[in-house]
Amino acid sequence: MTGKDGFLRMVDRDSRELLYEMPITTRQNADQEPTVSGVHICPGLLGGVEWSGPALDPKSNTLFVVSVDWCGIFKKMASPPQFALNTHYYGGSVTPDARDQAKGWLFAIDAGTGEVRWRRQWPTPLVAGLTATSGGMLFTGDLDNNFLAIDAHNGKTLYSFNTGGSIGGSVISYELDGKQYAATSSGVISGFFGGSGTSAVIIFALP
Numbered sequence: 527m528t529g530k531d532g533f534l535r536m537v538d539r540d541s542r543e544l545l546y547e548m549p550i551t552t553r554q555n556a557d558q559e560p561t562v563s564g565v566h567i568c569p570g571l572l573g574g575v576e577w578s579g580p581a582l583d584p585k586s587n588t589l590f591v592v593s594v595d596w597c598g599i600f601k602k603m604a605s606p607p608q609f610a611l612n613t614h615y616y617g618g619s620v621t622p623d624a625r626d627q628a629k630g631w632l633f634a635i636d637a638g639t640g641e642v643r644w645r646r647q648w649p650t651p652l653v654a655g656l657t658a659t660s661g662g663m664l665f666t667g668d669l670d671n672n673f674l675a676i677d678a679h680n681g682k683t684l685y686s687f688n689t690g691g692s693i694g695g696s697v698i699s700y701e702l703d704g705k706q707y708a709a710t711s712s713g714v715i716s717g718f719f720g721g722s723g724t725s726a727v728i729i730f731a732l733p
Contacts, residue, residue: 530574531556534591534633536640546640550575550633551593560600560618568597571620572628572651572718578696581656581664583678588643589635590664590678592652596628630668632681644681653719654710655696665708667693669721673710673728687730691723706732 528534532551537544554568573596580591602618609615630652634643650669657665664676669692675685691712699708713725
């Protein structure tokens with residue numbers, strides 16, 4: 527399992543024993559309490575793993591994980607804020623680093639041991655879903671509007687297509703009449719991550 531704290535954890539389903547835990551984002555001052563003057567903390571409010579969980583290739587027993595480095599300055603108020611009905615009650619604030627400092631990570635991890643088989647840093651946060659295929663391909667997308675086909679064995683990008691919109695949702699692969707397809711959505715992602723482009727569903731046919 528993954529989370530916004532920037533860790534991947536493997537837990538035994540029956541005994542609930544923690545088998546291993548490993549960082550998959552930059553972690554800096556992550557366990558430090560915010561102060562009135564502010565503490566720079568990574569992975570930050572928008573960091574870690576967002577809404578897309580890991581993908582598993584059972585043939586190679588490899589987990590593929592995308593994550594985000596987007597640190598920020600966390601401050602707490604000198605005194606607790608006055609409670610007001612129907613408003614947020616934070617007791618502090620977060621100022622994310624400049625957007626151009628936000629990066630992404632793509633990891634390939636041995637599911638049994640937690641050993642990193644390969645990893646790549648991305649120029650943008652990676653929040654889109656990952657789909658691993660039996661043919662050794664990974665399908666995903668990024669905030670630079672690119673749909674990506676990646677070699678699951680080494681992380682090399684084999685194919686990239688600019689969809690005209692940011693990709694932050696899931697990617698699916700399916701067969702129809704003996705032909706394989708891959709599909710994703712593109713466009714504005716969220717109020718936090720922004721994005722661009724008209725909302726669209728993009729479908730690719732494999733040769």
